[in-house]
Amino acid sequence: MKAPDRLATGGGYVARWALDTAGVLLTMSVGTFALVLFARGDPASVLAATRAGRPATPEQIEAVRVELGLDAPAPVRYARWLAGACTGDFGLSLRTNLPVGSEVADRLGVTLGLVAGSAVTGVVVGLAVGVAGAVLPRGVLRGALRAGALLVTSVPVFWLSYLMVLVFALRLGLVPTSGMAGPETWIMPIAVLALPTAGVLSRVVAVTLREALDKPYVRAAQARGSGMPSIVLRDGLPNAAGPILSVAAFGIGGLLVSTVVVEEVFGWPGLGSYLVHAAGSRDVPALQAATLVLGGGFILTNRCADLVQGLIDPRSRRRWAR
Amino acid sequence: MARVRPLAALVTSLVLVGACGAPAGHGASTSPVLRIGLGEESGALDPHAFTGNFLMVDAIYEPLVTYAAGGRLEPGLATSWRVAKGGRQVTFDLRDNVRFTDGTPLDSSAVKWNFDRWVGNKKFSFFRASQVISAVDTPDADTVRLTLSEPYEPLLQEMSIVRPVRLLSPKSVNAAGGFQTPVGTGPWKLVSNSAKGATLVRNDGYWGTKPRLQRLEFKVIPSSQARADALANREIDLIGGSYLSAITPVEARALSKRAGVKLLTGAPDVSIMLGFQPKGPAGDKAVREAVRQAVDTASLSKALFMGYAEPARRVFPPEVPDSGTDLPLYYDQAAARRTLDAAGYTLSGDTRVKDGKPLSLKLLIPSTPAQGQLDPRSMAAAIVAALKQVGVKVEIAQVDAASYYDERAEDNWDITFFEGLGAPYDPSGSVVSMFTTDARGPLWATPATKAAVDQAVFARDTASRAAAYQRLYTVVAGDAGFVPLVYRKRLWAVRDAVKGFAVPPTDLDLGVTGVTVK
Numbered sequence: 044m045k046a047p048d049r050l051a052t053g054g055g056y057v058a059r060w061a062l063d064t065a066g067v068l069l070t071m072s073v074g075t076f077a078l079v080l081f082a083r084g085d086p087a088s089v090l091a092a093t094r095a096g097r098p099a100t101p102e103q104i105e106a107v108r109v110e111l112g113l114d115a116p117a118p119v120r121y122a123r124w125l126a127g128a129c130t131g132d133f134g135l136s137l138r139t140n141l142p143v144g145s146e147v148a149d150r151l152g153v154t155l156g157l158v159a160g161s162a163v164t165g166v167v168v169g170l171a172v173g174v175a176g177a178v179l180p181r182g183v184l185r186g187a188l189r190a191g192a193l194l195v196t197s198v199p200v201f202w203l204s205y206l207m208v209l210v211f212a213l214r215l216g217l218v219p220t221s222g223m224a225g226p227e228t229w230i231m232p233i234a235v236l237a238l239p240t241a242g243v244l245s246r247v248v249a250v251t252l253r254e255a256l257d258k259p260y261v262r263a264a265q266a267r268g269s270g271m272p273s274i275v276l277r278d279g280l281p282n283a284a285g286p287i288l289s290v291a292a293f294g295i296g297g298l299l300v301s302t303v304v305v306e307e308v309f310g311w312p313g314l315g316s317y318l319v320h321a322a323g324s325r326d327v328p329a330l331q332a333a334t335l336v337l338g339g340g341f342i343l344t345n346r347c348a349d350l351v352q353g354l355i356d357p358r359s360r361r362r363w364a365r
Numbered sequence: 366m367a368r369v370r371p372l373a374a375l376v377t378s379l380v381l382v383g384a385c386g387a388p389a390g391h392g393a394s395t396s397p398v399l400r401i402g403l404g405e406e407s408g409a410l411d412p413h414a415f416t417g418n419f420l421m422v423d424a425i426y427e428p429l430v431t432y433a434a435g436g437r438l439e440p441g442l443a444t445s446w447r448v449a450k451g452g453r454q455v456t457f458d459l460r461d462n463v464r465f466t467d468g469t470p471l472d473s474s475a476v477k478w479n480f481d482r483w484v485g486n487k488k489f490s491f492f493r494a495s496q497v498i499s500a501v502d503t504p505d506a507d508t509v510r511l512t513l514s515e516p517y518e519p520l521l522q523e524m525s526i527v528r529p530v531r532l533l534s535p536k537s538v539n540a541a542g543g544f545q546t547p548v549g550t551g552p553w554k555l556v557s558n559s560a561k562g563a564t565l566v567r568n569d570g571y572w573g574t575k576p577r578l579q580r581l582e583f584k585v586i587p588s589s590q591a592r593a594d595a596l597a598n599r600e601i602d603l604i605g606g607s608y609l610s611a612i613t614p615v616e617a618r619a620l621s622k623r624a625g626v627k628l629l630t631g632a633p634d635v636s637i638m639l640g641f642q643p644k645g646p647a648g649d650k651a652v653r654e655a656v657r658q659a660v661d662t663a664s665l666s667k668a669l670f671m672g673y674a675e676p677a678r679r680v681f682p683p684e685v686p687d688s689g690t691d692l693p694l695y696y697d698q699a700a701a702r703r704t705l706d707a708a709g710y711t712l713s714g715d716t717r718v719k720d721g722k723p724l725s726l727k728l729l730i731p732s733t734p735a736q737g738q739l740d741p742r743s744m745a746a747a748i749v750a751a752l753k754q755v756g757v758k759v760e761i762a763q764v765d766a767a768s769y770y771d772e773r774a775e776d777n778w779d780i781t782f783f784e785g786l787g788a789p790y791d792p793s794g795s796v797v798s799m800f801t802t803d804a805r806g807p808l809w810a811t812p813a814t815k816a817a818v819d820q821a822v823f824a825r826d827t828a829s830r831a832a833a834y835q836r837l838y839t840v841v842a843g844d845a846g847f848v849p850l851v852y853r854k855r856l857w858a859v860r861d862a863v864k865g866f867a868v869p870p871t872d873l874d875l876g877v878t879g880v881t882v883k
Contacts, residue, residue, distance in 0.1 A: 084768030092770035094415045095491040097786075097798045098805035099770075106487040139408030140416040149560060208594055220594040221586050223561065310586040312406070312560030320405065320587075323733070325767040 056353060064346045068339060072128070075334045076121050079327050087113050089325045090137055111137075111327070124331065133332035138324050143332045147314065151336060153223065154302050154313035160233045162295045165240030169291075172241065173248025174275055177256060188245070196242035200301045204235050204308040221310040232309045236301055240294040247290045251283035258282070292348075299337070396882040397579035399863070400601040402592040402610035404736045406560045406585050410547035412531040413482045417547075419527045419608040420875040421583070424565055426531035426549035429457050429476070429509075430524040432789035434870040436686035438521055442471060442532060442550065443509075452516025452825055457509045463572045465534035467548045473503035475535050480511075482542075483529040493797070493822075494523045494530070518824055519793035522686075526789055527873050552576050552878060561585055576878045577865075589613055589736070596858055597623050602882060605629070605857025606872040607787065611736045612856040614671040620858045631855035631868030632684040634788040636677040639748070639848035640808040645779045646724060651708030652757075653845035656726075656780065658701035659755045660748065662694070666851050669743055673856060677849035680799075680838055685791045687821070687831050689838040692849060701755040710756070717756040725758040729778035731769035744782065744850075774806035783808045783847070788871035792834060793822055800837060809846030 079086060087108035091099030094107075108114050112123070127133060133143035172188055179185040195203075211231060212220040218227050255261065256279050264274050280287075303315035314333055321329035408416035412426045429443040443457035463471040480501045489495040497520070500512040513520065524530055534548035547555045552575065553565040565581040584601055586592045593616040595601045604610040612620070621628040639656065641647035647656075662676035681688040710717035710724050717724040728748060730741040742761070749759040759780075764772045773781055785795040799808040801815045817837035824830035841847060859866050862883040869876035 084765070084771045088771050089767050091491075092774075093767075095798075097770060097795075098774035099491065100803075100805060102487070103490050106490065110488065136408070136416075138416060139406060140411060140414050141409050146560070205590065208591070212598055213594060216598070219600050220598045221588075221591045222584060222595075222600070307587050308591055310584070310588070310591060312585065316587060323767060 053354060057350070060346070060350050060353070064343070067342055067346070071338050071342060072125060072335060073121070075331055075338060076124055078334065079331065080117060082325070084325070086325055086327050087111060093324065128332070128335060134328040136321075136326055136329045138320065138326040138329065143328045146317065146329065147332050147336055150312055150314040150317045153311055154299075154306070154315060157232060157236065157302055157305070157311065157313060158295070158298050160229060161236035161240065161298055164233055165237035165294060165298075166244065166291055168237060169241035169244025170248055172245035174252060174280075176245060176249030177252035177279070178271060178275065189249070192242040192245045194242075195238040196246075200235060200239070200304045201308060203238070204231070204305060207231050207235060208308070221308070223309070223311045228309075232305050232311060235305055236298055239301070240291075240298060243294055244287070244291055248283070248287055251286050252279050255279045255282045296341075299341075396862075398582055399578050399580075399603060399877060399880060399882055400582045400584060402595060402601045402604035403562060403583040403585045404587060404589065404592070404610045407558055407563055407583070409544065410555060410558065411544035412527070412533050412549070413479075413529045414544065415528070417528075418563075418583075419873045420606065421555070421563060421565065422527050422531060423551070423873055424553040424581070424875045425547050425551045425555060426533060427551045428525050428527075428530050428532070429459075430521055432522070432525040432871060432874075435684060436522070436788065438525060441525070442476075446521065448521075452518065453513045455511045455513070455520060457511075459507045459509065460572065461507065463550050464570065465536075465548050465550050466554050466568055466570065467534050467536055469534045469536050469548075471532065471550055472506040473509045474506070476509045476532060477501045477503050478535040479532045480509075482533075489529055492523070492529070493517065493793075494520055516823055516825060518830060519822060522789060522793065553581060574878055577881050578877065581875075581877065586610070589616060593620055593858070596620070596860065597626055599625070599860060602860045602863050603857070603866065603877075606855065606869075607736075608872055609875075611738065612858060614669070614673045614739060614856075617673050617856045617858070618671045625861050627859050627861055627863075629857045629859065629866070629868050630673065631857065631872075633675070633682040633852035633854050634684055634791070634871065635784050635786075635853050636680060636682055637674075637744075637850045637853060638677065638680070638783045638808065639780055639850060640783045641846065642776060642779050642781075644776050646726060647779045649708065650845055651704050651710070652724065652726075655701040655704045655755055655757065656752060657695045657845055657848045658697050658704065659757070660751045660848060660850065661696045662850050663696070665744075665747055669739060669747060670851060670853070673854045674851040675854075677852045679849060680841070680847070681785055681791050681795075682852040685785070685788060687792050687834040689835045692838075692842050695848070698755055705755065705757075712756050715753065715756065716758045723758060724756070725760060726752070726779040727760050727762050727777070729762050729764065729769075729772060729781040731766035732763040733766045735766070741782065748780070770806070782850075789873070796821065796834075796837065800841065809841050809844060811840070811844065811846075813840045814846075 085104070088099060088104045091103045091107045095103065112120065131144040133147070135141065136143050136146060139146070172192065176185055176188050208220050208231070211217050218230050222228050252275070256274070261274055261278050264278055302313055303319055305311070306313040306316040307319065314337060317329065318333040318337065321333055403418065407418035407421050410417040410422055410425060412422055428441045430446070431439045431441040433439045442460050442463060444460050446455060446457045448455050459471060459473060459476065465471060469475065480498070483489045483495050484498045484501060486495060494517070497513045497515055497517045498511050499514045502510040502512070504510060532550065537544070537546045537548040539545050550572070552568055552571045552573065554568050556564040556566050562585045563583040567576050567579050569575070586595055589611060592601070592604050592610050593612065596604050597620070605612055617628055620626050641653050646652055666672065666674040666676055676694060678691040678694065679688050705717055710719045728745050730745045734740045745761045749761065752759050762778060783799065785791045796818050798804045800810055800818050801807065802810045802812065804810060814837060817833055817840055821830055821833035821837060824833055855868060855872055857868050864881045864883060865879040867876065
């Protein structure tokens with residue numbers, strides 16, 4: 044009976060939120076650290092074999108174990124690792140021998156740029172196509188938009204990537220095949236990522252907006268003589284906002300997953316490809332840091348969304364107080 | 366007179382401009398830059414660590430001895446060397462007037478400082494030279510003398526490899542001895558190195574033949590298909606090599622048909638082989654012989670490698686020194702069936718059975734290919750199909766690529782693929798791990814193979830060494846201890862505008878000294 048009372052104040056709510064968030068993050072850090080313990084193959088043995096290009100001898104494996112500090116008990120290693128992580132010190136990458144902290148920071152910037160660019164593009168295009176789909180009369184154009192949206196959401200990202208390279212870079216020579224440099228190099232990666240997001244979003248916008256436009260208040264607005272643009276903006280979209288926002292948020296989360304493929308195909312040095320290479324070469328420090336940053340990012344984003352929702356709507360605070 | 370002088374000056378300057386203009390105009394049509402595809406970021410370019418792209422390390426740092434085509438050893442930073450005391454002492458005469466790019470002279474103390482970073486160091490224990498060198502002495506500034514705990518003939522060849530024997534400037538470390546900046550004596554100097562790529566510029570103070578290009582720009586493109594596309598689209602000039610930006614056979618075939626691109630193939634330095642785990646059904650020699658007879662290596666080369674491979678007939682391709690003589694081509698499925706019939710494996714349905722147990726082999730493969738390599742799953746599928754035709758069942762067991770070597774050291778498989786390390790490491794770099802009984806997960810190890818390896822590695826002269834290697838190969842083939850599958854050709858590709866590029870002696874070299882770009 045007491046908990047809801049305390050939660051009734053905004054300050055108590057925020058404090059409780061912060062404590063919970065810290066708990067979740069700490070649990071995730073244990074999981075991230077433990078991932079490597081459960082991975083198939085002893086990391087010291089794997090690394091020793093990689094260096095030698097063949098199965099390593101027990102002495103070589105032992106030497107690597109000592110070099111990596113893997114001879115200490117797991118809880119001690121976890122404490123050392125967490126203490127380092129708090130200061131951004133994740134040790135040296137086994138693949139590049141460079142500080143993992145600065146590698147992850149550089150690559151996070153690349154990935155966030157890619158995600159931000161495609162999220163904005165995807166939402167703008169998705170809204171525009173969706174609104175067109177809702178207000179256009181039934182016909183060829185509306186059908187074409189709908190078919191296009193279904194097509195871009197159904198094709199695999201890697202296939203779309205190579206197809207675009209083939210057409211726009213190799214055949215037409217409009218853009219470079221890969222790399223991250225001038226604005227022209229951003230076009231294809233962003234297009235590949237934004238199209239599926241835009242496709243899904245446009246369908247949801249078209250359907251929910253059309254429903255909203257059937258409501259009596261829209262007919263009333265039409266009777267008052269309001270034009271279509273103002274009806275869509277003032278009456279239609281705000282009332283269809285709920286499902287649209289949740290689909291957009293979901294789509295942007297999905298972008299993070301697709302960046303792995305896109306970064307690889309277009310040669311962008313982002314966090315997704317970093318994680319893949321770290322996993323492939325059992326680069327333990329890099330793998331742990333990248334997982335921690337990506338996982339922490341996901342958790343924080345969701346928790347922040349909860350926080351905002353809770354502050355706006357006190358009713359929702361009770362839901363997770365239990 | 367006063368009027369003539371300005372006129373004379375004008376005429377003179379016009380002539381000068383004309384004279385300078387000719388080469389400058391000619392130069393404008395050639396690019397001073399070569400753009401090179403890179404499969405993966407280089408990482409720190411420390412020659413005494415395990416990271417750093419091999420070819421960039423090769424461009425920046427030099428060895429005492431260099432490896433030329435066919436395994437010939439030529440002077441590098443040492444102009445000559447003498448082996449004395451029955452192979453227990455090697456003395457190198459250093460090249461005069463060589464400086465690191467930071468101005469530090471290359472003398473015997475600099476060489477000793479480099480050797481002290483890896484000799485006897487546990488981290489390098491897989492590198493035999495680090496174990497057998499017992500002392501590094503500097504009788505004078507131009508001479509370095511190595512004392513060995515036992516005669517070790519491959520030492521000189523091992524002095525030519527990339528890591529850890531290349532020479533770093535003793536000034537490029539911090540107070541604690543930690544590596545700081547890549548400074549060597551080589552033809553190129555590092556300007557920048559990041560996740561996107563790296564830039565090297567010509568070392569104008571280089572002692573040897575200076576490169577004709579001024580700059581090398583390495584561009585990281587992780588996907589091999591994307592690299593081939595970038596080459597075809599004239600965004601980069603050069604790709605290829607196992608350690609730079611590997612080309613798969615499928616991409617090679619596509620590139621060979623493209624206008625404006627030249628595909629180059631180099632003599633193979635690696636055999637792909639099938640090895641056996643003797644603790645299971647493959648412990649029976651008849652099974653091994655039948656497997657060897659069942660696989661059509663000529664078809665493998667054509668169908669899977671698109672012709673960029675040839676049927677293998679040795680443990681190491683002919684280009685590798687001391688690779689012995691050719692073994693027969695074993696493929697003969699009728700003979701394989703006869704072998705199994707004679708050994709009591711009788712056909713029951715699709716699979717042969719002996720003593721009530723079906724003849725089934727577990728084929729261990731990594732689940733993903735290494736950079737630019739053929740997918741191990743297609744190789745595996747071809748083996749499954751071949752063995753099915755003679756009544757041997759094969760189960761494919763895929764393991765995570767990172768832990769593949771580790772799994773190979775366990776007994777939980779019957780057949781798997783093996784490869785040598787390639788030039789300049791072979792044969793000495795691979796025979797110990799492939800054919801000695803104390804190695805983990807060897808290709809084929811018996812007391813006889815171990816004795817032959819010891820005789821080869823510790824041979825005093827080239828004739829007895831060659832004889833010992835030949836004995837090793839004969840013993841292994843006699844046991845049907847492995848199946849030679851294919852020699853993989855080394856693949857490189859350049860744009861037509863790149864002139865003077867030839868496939869380097871090993872895939873670890875960046876041979877661009879004479880290269881120009883139109």
